[in-house]
Amino acid sequence: xxxxxxxxxxxxxxxxxxxxxxxxxxxxxxxxxxxxxxxxxxxxxxxxxxxxxxxxxxxxxxxxxxxxxxxxxxxxxxxxxxxxxxxxxxxxxxxxxxxxxxxxxxxxxxxxxxxxxxxxxxxxxxxxxxxxxxxxxxxxxxxxxxxxxxxxxxxxxxxxxxxxxxxxxxxxxxxxxxxxxxxxxxxxxxxxxxxxxxxxxxxxxxxxxxxxxxxxxxxxxxxxxxxxxxxxxxxxxxxxxxxx
Amino acid sequence: xxxxxxxxxxxxxxxxxxxxxxxxxxxxxxxxxxxxxxxxxxxxxxxxxxxxxxxxxxxxxxxxxxxxxxxxxxxxxxxxxxxxxxxxxxxxxxxxxxxxxxxxxxxxxxxxxxxxxxxxxxxxxxxxxxxxxxxxxxxxxxxxxxxxxxxxxxxxxxxxxxxxxxxxxxxxxxxxxxxxxxxxxxxxxxxxxxxxxxxxxxxxxxxxxxxxxxxxxxxxxxxxxxxxxxxxxxxxxxxxxxxxxxxxxxxxxxxxxxxxxxxxxxxxxxxxxxxxxxxxxxxxxxxxxxxxxxxxxxxxxxxxxx
Numbered sequence: 001x002x003x004x005x006x007x008x009x010x011x012x013x014x015x016x017x018x019x020x021x022x023x024x025x026x027x028x029x030x031x032x033x034x035x036x037x038x039x040x041x042x043x044x045x046x047x048x049x050x051x052x053x054x055x056x057x058x059x060x061x062x063x064x065x066x067x068x069x070x071x072x073x074x075x076x077x078x079x080x081x082x083x084x085x086x087x088x089x090x091x092x093x094x095x096x097x098x099x100x101x102x103x104x105x106x107x108x109x110x111x112x113x114x115x116x117x118x119x120x121x122x123x124x125x126x127x128x129x130x131x132x133x134x135x136x137x138x139x140x141x142x143x144x145x146x147x148x149x150x151x152x153x154x155x156x157x158x159x160x161x162x163x164x165x166x167x168x169x170x171x172x173x174x175x176x177x178x179x180x181x182x183x184x185x186x187x188x189x190x191x192x193x194x195x196x197x198x199x200x201x202x203x204x205x206x207x208x209x210x211x212x213x214x215x216x217x218x219x220x221x222x223x224x225x226x227x228x229x230x231x232x233x234x235x236x237x238x239x240x241x242x243x244x
Numbered sequence: 245x246x247x248x249x250x251x252x253x254x255x256x257x258x259x260x261x262x263x264x265x266x267x268x269x270x271x272x273x274x275x276x277x278x279x280x281x282x283x284x285x286x287x288x289x290x291x292x293x294x295x296x297x298x299x300x301x302x303x304x305x306x307x308x309x310x311x312x313x314x315x316x317x318x319x320x321x322x323x324x325x326x327x328x329x330x331x332x333x334x335x336x337x338x339x340x341x342x343x344x345x346x347x348x349x350x351x352x353x354x355x356x357x358x359x360x361x362x363x364x365x366x367x368x369x370x371x372x373x374x375x376x377x378x379x380x381x382x383x384x385x386x387x388x389x390x391x392x393x394x395x396x397x398x399x400x401x402x403x404x405x406x407x408x409x410x411x412x413x414x415x416x417x418x419x420x421x422x423x424x425x426x427x428x429x430x431x432x433x434x435x436x437x438x439x440x441x442x443x444x445x446x447x448x449x450x451x452x453x454x455x456x457x458x459x460x461x462x463x464x465x466x467x468x469x470x471x472x473x474x475x476x477x478x479x480x481x482x483x484x485x486x487x488x489x490x491x492x493x494x495x496x497x498x499x500x501x502x503x504x505x506x507x508x509x510x511x512x513x514x515x516x517x518x519x520x521x522x523x524x525x526x527x528x529x530x531x532x533x534x535x536x537x538x539x540x541x542x543x544x545x546x547x548x549x550x
Contacts, residue, residue, distance in 0.1 A: 052456055054452055054455065054456060076458075077458040077459070077460065078458065079458075080455065080456055080457065080458035081457065081458035083456070084456075085453075085456040087449060087452070087453060089447075089449050091447075091449040091450060091452065091453035092453075093450065093453075093454075093467075093468055093472075094450075094472060095471050095472050095475060104467060105454075105457045105459065108459055108463050108467060109457050109458050109459055109463075154457075157457060157458075
């Protein structure tokens, strides 16, 4: 049996005195799509950010592709290279065009030539259906378009897993669909995805595993059908009744 | 008669006149002009100064008694020195400010403390006092060690004449260097604070996004953070450069031979206080105004990305 791509064991994190992640155990296999949901403040974003060490955990172990993920490891940059992250606030480089946003990380991190980087960037911009915006600056695009550029930018690095931290929470409702369509197509193409979102219909469609977190604890983990139809924990039931 | 589902089509906006003159504005203009005229008439009796520009102009450009051609005189030479001080001062102050601004936000405590001490010292002493302390300390202790004038006079003549274009007459190189370093250190403290504000103004999400790609920290800073930081504070930076040109007049107090110093010199010889200083003010005004227009153009082209 192949080892899991991401293996989180007994993860604990504090922000000062606030115990924000409590004994998290999670295994994600290659090709698996995991959706994490839960009330705000439950630690979902913190968990995802610990995966690539944008937040540092104090206790517990995270293994990515067999290697220990830790802020002190010299190969942390290599690990981050294999993880693509899409943020709630897009975080596109405001002073560069869309094309440059996709090309510069490839050239600086992967060492590709500008020609090769451009080709890959244009391919991915076509995949997210905005190739005509390549020469524009992020401020000239709508929120949905910016988020799709962010997804294309991450995909340019050819990551092994894509981490999504509430990608549609900052978008107007009419733009959410275009981003979810891109994410659905990405899921169907076989990418390993770890997604924090409130979009339950989308989660039901693409997830292999649903995870519910509350107050830093991983309360329930199940496949979508069992999760939505027969939630085991009362807290899961309360949460689902509030949002569905 | 059903409800028409079509949207109301857009129309052109009604014309807006750019000069919003109306009768009230004209009335104001007439009142102000009348008051000015009345004031000038009344003061004719009391204001008995006879303007004499003719005696001042030769100090700007004179006719060389030997060759009969136009040659720069004191004021023009002072102007050239001021321009050189301004140019090199801006360059040096920028570098001082960039390095000190980077140190101010550095994780290492020693760098932060050194930069903070520098900024606090310069900003909490009046400029005049700072200039005196700095120049007399440097000129006493440091300049003999540097021995600039000796090193320069050892260079071949061609090199010296090129250096003269950029740094002024070689016999005054010590003098110029003192003024330049003083000005740069003084302005550098203000540039430091501006740079620091710029670095803080870049949202942390930007550097997070870059880190998440696996870019090294220096790459993060150079590719993403610094370009945005400097664009964000461009108005403050260019304002500080204009201020530097005006601050250059401070070094006249320690006999650096720039425009203000020459103006005082000419004023003493001709006794024509107003003409000399009005001319000097006009020259400073022209320099600063032209530069601020250049900076405004640069800001429009390369300013904030959003």
